[in-house]
Amino acid sequence: MNESDLVITNGRILDGCGNPWFRGDLAIQDGRIAAIGQPGSLQGRQTLDAADRYVAPGFIDIHTHSDLTLLVNRRAESAVRQGVTTHVVGNCGMSPAPISREHLQDMRTYWGEISAQPEVSWEWRTFHDYLEVLREGGTSINVASLAGHAALRLSVMGYADRVPTEAELSAMCSLLAEAMQAGAFGMSTGLVYPPGCFAGTQEIITLCKVAADYGGFYASHIRGERETILEAVAEAIHIGRAAGLPVQISHNAPKFGAPNDAHANLALVDAARRQGQDVTVDNDVHTDLAPALLHALPQRWQELPDERIIALLQEPEFRHQVREEIVLDRKPAFGPVGLLKHAQWQRITLLHAPQTPEVVGRSIAFLADQRRQEPFDVYFDLIVQNGSAAIAIFDYIDESNIRLLLQHPVVMVCSDGDALATYGFLNDPPPYSPCSYGEFPGVLERYVRDEPVLSLPEAIRKMTSFPAQRLGLFDRGRLLPGLWADVVIFDLERLHDRATNLFPHAYPFENYPHQYPQGIDFVFVNGSLVVEGENHTGTLPGQLLRHAAVKIR
Numbered sequence: 438m439n440e441s442d443l444v445i446t447n448g449r450i451l452d453g454c455g456n457p458w459f460r461g462d463l464a465i466q467d468g469r470i471a472a473i474g475q476p477g478s479l480q481g482r483q484t485l486d487a488a489d490r491y492v493a494p495g496f497i498d499i500h501t502h503s504d505l506t507l508l509v510n511r512r513a514e515s516a517v518r519q520g521v522t523t524h525v526v527g528n529c530g531m532s533p534a535p536i537s538r539e540h541l542q543d544m545r546t547y548w549g550e551i552s553a554q555p556e557v558s559w560e561w562r563t564f565h566d567y568l569e570v571l572r573e574g575g576t577s578i579n580v581a582s583l584a585g586h587a588a589l590r591l592s593v594m595g596y597a598d599r600v601p602t603e604a605e606l607s608a609m610c611s612l613l614a615e616a617m618q619a620g621a622f623g624m625s626t627g628l629v630y631p632p633g634c635f636a637g638t639q640e641i642i643t644l645c646k647v648a649a650d651y652g653g654f655y656a657s658h659i660r661g662e663r664e665t666i667l668e669a670v671a672e673a674i675h676i677g678r679a680a681g682l683p684v685q686i687s688h689n690a691p692k693f694g695a696p697n698d699a700h701a702n703l704a705l706v707d708a709a710r711r712q713g714q715d716v717t718v719d720n721d722v723h724t725d726l727a728p729a730l731l732h733a734l735p736q737r738w739q740e741l742p743d744e745r746i747i748a749l750l751q752e753p754e755f756r757h758q759v760r761e762e763i764v765l766d767r768k769p770a771f772g773p774v775g776l777l778k779h780a781q782w783q784r785i786t787l788l789h790a791p792q793t794p795e796v797v798g799r800s801i802a803f804l805a806d807q808r809r810q811e812p813f814d815v816y817f818d819l820i821v822q823n824g825s826a827a828i829a830i831f832d833y834i835d836e837s838n839i840r841l842l843l844q845h846p847v848v849m850v851c852s853d854g855d856a857l858a859t860y861g862f863l864n865d866p867p868p869y870s871p872c873s874y875g876e877f878p879g880v881l882e883r884y885v886r887d888e889p890v891l892s893l894p895e896a897i898r899k900m901t902s903f904p905a906q907r908l909g910l911f912d913r914g915r916l917l918p919g920l921w922a923d924v925v926i927f928d929l930e931r932l933h934d935r936a937t938n939l940f941p942h943a944y945p946f947e948n949y950p951h952q953y954p955q956g957i958d959f960v961f962v963n964g965s966l967v968v969e970g971e972n973h974t975g976t977l978p979g980q981l982l983r984h985a986a987v988k989i990r
């Protein structure tokens with residue numbers, strides 16, 4: 438028997454396919470799993486005693502927004518310390534490429550402050566060039582990417598709220614073909630955000646046909662996740678059928694205001710699958726999101742500079758109009774706006790408000806009572822006083838729906854977060870993003886160990902082989918000889934997510950600023966050790982993953 442680089446002994450091996458664990462040795466050689474054998478059967482130049490902990494494939498996070506944070510901090514700290522070894526970027530319609538010179542400023546504004554970081558050079562225009570910038574500097578985790586529909590649209594027609602001309606649509610198709618040739622795994626949309634929300638179904642079908650030509654899939658932040666969630670799921674399924682490609686419905690928990698629980702949208706997915714359509718779902722297990730208060734304004738106002746919006750919100754007429762539009766919600770806005778629409782002011786808790794620090798930790802409902810003011814006026818006043826720096830935690834998802842989604846076999850686990858770090862620009866000020874720090878350990882801690890929502894092998898399957906299958910990555914996501922050695926070793930008893938804050942919120946917030954989880958003891962990416970206990974080794978062994986750029990039809 439040959440000696441390998443490393444043998445992990447004495448572990449409980451979870452293969453990623455949903456099978457119960459078994460005891461065995463796992464050998465790593467040249468970045469790949471060289472062998473798996475009976476306990477004591479394999480020899481290596483080095484041995485790592487797993488001490489009866491679980492040994493599983495590295496987690497694959499199919500829905501992230503790490504497109505630029507990975508350029509700023511290539512160590513992917515908050516991801517890899519959770520045991521995550523692959524991120525999929527370019528979600529919710531937005532990738533940083535392609536981008537035209539003409540609309541570069543729109544793109545920079547979209548991404549906000551991170552756009553001005555020195556590591557974000559914006560020297561790329563094509564999707565290929567962006568991927569090269571990402572690849573050349575290296576990353577600690579593997580990265581796969583989707584081409585964002587909003588980036589295609591922004592490149593060609595900026596924030597125009599209209600149907601594209603034939604020439605514009607064909608220009609978008611060419612940009613997408615270029616992205617697919619460069620290795621994009623498919624196209625994503627964000628149909629509640631500008632400019633994605635300005636696109637009709639037919640535009641997306643036409644583009645999806647291009648992605649389908651290259652064997653890509655369609656990932657969608659659907660057109661409304663509350664009152665219109667079922668129509669929006671149906672639209673995504675229809676797009677997949679019309680264009681002939683698989684569909685991934687992103688972070689598909691019903692948000693406050695949805696008419697039914699998650700059974701209803703899952704029933705549509707099940708029906709499509711029975712008819713032979715490949716539709717799958719991902720979801721994050723957090724009930725909250727912490728956007729700027731400004732982002733609840735109707736989409737057409739969101740692209741205005743702060744000063745302009747602040748000035749407008751001082752006019753009673755404008756306030757009245759905005760309030761009416763929020764309640765009517767004709768072009769469905771993103772999930773958290775449901776809390777304004779349905780007057781759930783006790784579910785909106787202030788997190789940052791530099792000009793009015795006394796409100797931090799208070800809900801809009803509390804402040805309205807205290808000030809004897811209309812909640813909408815309290816909300817607008819905070820924007821006038823703090824601009825886009827006013828940020829609140831919006832608790833807009835019912836945890837019972839999170840459990841329903843976790844238990845359904847077609848739902849995989851995603852974070853919807855990004856790779857962050859507890860130091861540097863990415864923590865200044867600390868963002869509220871529990872999913873970026875605690876998603877995967879949190880699922881295992883709360884929904885596997887502490888409460889029997891799902892079994893350990895099933896949870897691991899939803900984090901590994903299942904997303905790998907969606908991506909067509911058949912050389913990752915499982916523990917089998919010959920596959921890439923993305924491996925995590927964890928202690929289920931010690932596992933602890935130190936980023937999640939359950940609703941209702943106590944102030945100061947229990948797990949904020951966020952910390953890395955406990956109990957993820959070793960993480961290997963392509964055979965190299967990246968996490969050892971509390972330490973990141975600093976290595977950048979991640980690969981830039983490219984979908985086979987082969988035209989299949």
Ligand SMILES: [Zn+2]
Nearest residue numbers: 529658687688
């Ligand atoms: Zn989204």
